[in-house]
Amino acid sequence: MYVIRGANGNIYPVDRSVFRMTEATGGGYKLSHFTPNAGSVATNAAPAAATAGDELGYIGKSGRFVPISEPAT
Numbered sequence: 001m002y003v004i005r006g007a008n009g010n011i012y013p014v015d016r017s018v019f020r021m022t023e024a025t026g027g028g029y030k031l032s033h034f035t036p037n038a039g040s041v042a043t044n045a046a047p048a049a050a051t052a053g054d055e056l057g058y059i060g061k062s063g064r065f066v067p068i069s070e071p072a073t
Contacts (some may be wrong), residue, residue, distance in 0.1 A: 001013065001014075001058060001059060002014040002015075002056065002057070002058050003056075003057060003058060003059060003065070004017055004019060004031070004034060004036075004054060004055065004056055004057075005054070005055050005057060005065050005067075006034075006036075006051065006053075006054050007051045007052060007053030007054055007071075007072075008051075010036075011059075011065070012036040014056070016036070016037070016038055017034065017035065017036050017037075017038055018033075018034070018035045018038050018041045018047040019031055019033060019034040019035070019047060019050070019056070020032045020033040020034075020046075020047065021056070021069065024069075024070040028069065028070050029056075029069050029070065030050075030069050030070040030071065030072050030073065031050040031054045031055070031056060031069060031072040032049070032050055032072065033046060033047040033048060033049055033050055034047060034048065034049075034050040034051070034054050034072070035047035035048050050072035051072065052071070052072055052073055053071050053072060054071065054072040055067045055069055055070075055071050055072070056068055056069040057069070
């Protein structure tokens with residue numbers, strides 16, 4: 001399951017969140033916008049800016065977070 005780990009350490013499921021990705025400097029991708037509650041973002045509205053350190057990833061077999069994006073800046 002894909003998740004987003006907030007800079008504060010909280011884990012949010014991607015299927016209940018609204019987010020945007022942008023290209024990171026030097027390649028790869030990073031979160032640019034993130035709102036954990038999809039219901040709080042109006043249709044055609046932008047989610048809030050991501051907090052520095054937010055990352056997209058998944059929970060591995062060992063139960064640890066595995067990042068697949070660069071941390072937000």
